[in-house]
Amino acid sequence: MSREELEKRFQEKIDAEIKIEPKDWMPERYRRNLIRQISQHAHSEVVGMLPEGNWITRAPTLRRKVALLAKVQDEAGHGLYLYSAAETLGISREEMIEQLLSGKAKYSSIFNYPTLTWADIGAIGWLVDGAAIMNQVMLTRTSYGPYARAMVRICKEESFHQRQGYEIMLTLARGTEVQRQMAQDALNRWWWPALMMFGPSDKDSVHTAESMKWKIKRKTNDELRQQFVDVTVPQAEYLGLTIPDPDLKWNEARGHYDFGEIDWEEFWRVVKGNGPCNHLRMKARREAHEKGAWVREAALAYAEKRRQRQQQKAS
Amino acid sequence: MNKDWPLWEVFIRAKNGLSHKHAGSLHAADAQMAIENARDVYCRRNEGVSIWVVESKYITASDPEDADALFEPAQDKIYRHPTFYNLPDEVKHI
Ligand SMILES: [Fe+2]
């Protein structure tokens, strides 16, 4: 079959909502696009453990501590599901890790912001996981089977993440004046970076058109961002906190909230590696990888020894 | 010695009475570690009562290119389905 015919058949499958599975024929650009997106997503889950891990030993109660531990453990699992999905496309785990550690691969910029107070853990669960969920719910319907299946599993686990975050915010918002201010301060610092999580505006997004055609994505960055603002504003109102955007207001005619312009300069600055914590995060990842090397090697040596012992017993 | 842990496929039985179902994959040094890791990543919320792991390289998959030849012959054999046979409504329990 000619390349045009194969591509036509492929697009027909996509249009008919038939999922693409690992061994099916796919255009090289579809494969590359997916590897880039899924591995970037996996890296984000892994790097995302760092800002929250920072607070595990300092959680204010045992209840908060077990919840945060469980959440961070989930994120490690999400990284694994996604790396596995990407591996079905023919890239190895080592290659992906190498791309992350060398700085060639990106991860979500949100994790380049610092977690200064306990309220930040509330704001992350509520806003960062909230924004991630919006994106991930859409991706449960993505055209690549293994990616969609990973997303279903991830979405099931995410909802507790957001709820525990909101509960932290609620507790602080109803606490002392100092606690309330702490919650407001966290919202002030996390609101705009959370909106940036959806990526560049549609008119500047290089991958959107192709991703939509191939149904890798089912909604554009701006659509998802609007959806996030619409559901989150009432949640902030319930907390009695103020979203740091003077242009935010309900638009009756559109049936959506209008909101202010994102600081795109800041967005690109952080993407390009010059956010407040980019350096710190990469250093932590590299160190973890290097310091863990002996564990990986020891596990292999131990497995080999165990195999030999079993062989001896059998003979 | 190859320093990378091999890839394993994980199958989980949700509860007795059901078959093991593919849950995902992971890397592990050996089978025992694969089971332990599978417990940690795929069974954190009562998802299973039993785990199977098999090294991915031992799975042979059919080629999607052969799908027509493999599965097409089943399509025109409708006489393999109960609805193919005409029986009057009065006849019960059949
Ligand atoms: Fe996650």
Ligand SMILES: [Fe+2]
């Ligand atoms: Fe999460």
